[in-house]
Amino acid sequence: MNVTNEKKRNKTFCLLSLLFCCLTLFTYGCKSAPIKQYARPNVDISKINKIAVLPFENFTPSAYAADKIRSLVIIDLLSRGTDVIEPGEIIRTMEELRVRSVHSVSVFDLKHIGETLKVDALMMGSVGAFEISKGISVQYPEVSINLRLFDVKSGNIIWSVWHTAGGADFWTRHFGAEGPTLDETSKKVIKEAIDALFIHKSS
Amino acid sequence: MNSFSKIISFFMLLMSFFILSCRGSAPIYHLREDVDMSFFKRAAVMPFDNLSNDKAAGEVVRHLVISELLASGLVDVLVPGEVMAAVNELDIKNISSLSEKQIKALGKLLKVEALIIGTVEQYGETRIGNVSAPEVTVTLMMADTGTGNIIWSITLTRGGAGFMARYFGAKAETMSETALAVVREALSTLKKY
Numbered sequence: 001m002n003v004t005n006e007k008k009r010n011k012t013f014c015l016l017s018l019l020f021c022c023l024t025l026f027t028y029g030c031k032s033a034p035i036k037q038y039a040r041p042n043v044d045i046s047k048i049n050k051i052a053v054l055p056f057e058n059f060t061p062s063a064y065a066a067d068k069i070r071s072l073v074i075i076d077l078l079s080r081g082t083d084v085i086e087p088g089e090i091i092r093t094m095e096e097l098r099v100r101s102v103h104s105v106s107v108f109d110l111k112h113i114g115e116t117l118k119v120d121a122l123m124m125g126s127v128g129a130f131e132i133s134k135g136i137s138v139q140y141p142e143v144s145i146n147l148r149l150f151d152v153k154s155g156n157i158i159w160s161v162w163h164t165a166g167g168a169d170f171w172t173r174h175f176g177a178e179g180p181t182l183d184e185t186s187k188k189v190i191k192e193a194i195d196a197l198f199i200h201k202s203s
Numbered sequence: 204m205n206s207f208s209k210i211i212s213f214f215m216l217l218m219s220f221f222i223l224s225c226r227g228s229a230p231i232y233h234l235r236e237d238v239d240m241s242f243f244k245r246a247a248v249m250p251f252d253n254l255s256n257d258k259a260a261g262e263v264v265r266h267l268v269i270s271e272l273l274a275s276g277l278v279d280v281l282v283p284g285e286v287m288a289a290v291n292e293l294d295i296k297n298i299s300s301l302s303e304k305q306i307k308a309l310g311k312l313l314k315v316e317a318l319i320i321g322t323v324e325q326y327g328e329t330r331i332g333n334v335s336a337p338e339v340t341v342t343l344m345m346a347d348t349g350t351g352n353i354i355w356s357i358t359l360t361r362g363g364a365g366f367m368a369r370y371f372g373a374k375a376e377t378m379s380e381t382a383l384a385v386v387r388e389a390l391s392t393l394k395k396y
Binding site (some may be wrong): 010013036037038057059060103104105106107109110126128129133134135140142144146148150155156157160161162164166167 | 210259262266267270271273274276279280282283284285287288335375376377378379380382383387
């Protein structure tokens with residue numbers, strides 16, 4: 001009788017241990033850094049209704065990464081009801097004001113562009129990663145972006161976020177399931193980053 | 204030895220492996236004790252020196268530092284374009300080795316109390332055994348523009364595939380996640396003050 005009970009106990013213990021290991025693996029597989037953002041105190045972001053999205057800086061080997069991400073950001077902002085200035089209009093204004101590169105836009109330039117375009121805020125950004133990276137055993141998409149919102153009156157940064165998405169998920173790593181594409185990862189990272197902005201807009 | 208003892212022994216062995224593979228070195232940093240950090244309200248992040256093989260690594264990490272510095276609430280950060288304009292105006296050729304006089308001049312021109320200077324030493328995939336994983340090494344410094352002194356400096360590295368990723372196929376960090384973790388850990392030493 002005692003031997004049977006001990007066998008049962010051991011079997012339960014083994015099952016529980018296995019379950020614990022699986023849970024640990026699953027938890028490790030799903031961990032990601034929380035999104036951290038900056039919103040300038042005493043600035044009411046909810047009053048921003050019209051935005052000009054300036055060309056993004058591209059730090060990736062992909063020549064068109066910045067333009068692709070910028071387009072997706074514009075679409076996302078439009079879909080949330082924010083008025084976005086037409087990109088061609090922004091290029092024309094920058095040329096008129098002789099702003100050659102977004103890399104060296106000064107506060108004076110920001111104010112000037114904002115006044116000319118009659119917008120509430122300017123958005124600038126950069127793309128840090130936009131590629132298919134190689135992991136230990138699988139390949140996965142990786143996208144990282146930085147978005148910054150500037151107040152056109154003061155030229156100050158009023159909101160900023162740096163966000164990344166990608167990596168092989170649990171099912172891709174262990175079962176070879178099809179993971180998200182680079183485009184889907186881009187949309188995810190942009191959605192999560194702009195969601196963070198709209199938390200401030202709705203509050 | 205009954206089966207229960209065998210299981211316990213196996214788990215102890217597993218835990219030992221886990222502990223040995225996860226030990227990380229504490230960050231090496233310097234923070235001047237006689238400085239009141241609440242004095243530093245505004246900072247300018249200088250373009251970073253890039254010693255890695257990735258041409259854009261300096262700018263990627265610089266933008267990350269600006270964003271995380273703002274998010275941490277430690278200081279207000281100046282628009283990056285303003286910094287470039289000031290560097291050009293003062294005709295500074297070598298940003299990686301600023302003199303005391305140049306630090307003071309930049310502070311006066313940009314109206315900031317601190318300058319953040321950085322170097323990206325490693326930013327890429329490294330191969331250890333048959334596993335390749337991202338590795339990022341950064342050095343960050345904060346200079347007081349009033350005195351021209353370095354008041355905070357840190358060198359931090361992170362990378363390699365962890366125990367769970369190597370042996371159990373858990374999710375390994377991407378390059379961006381590694382960079383983010385390095386920058387957050389570096390800035391956390393400044394926040395402890």
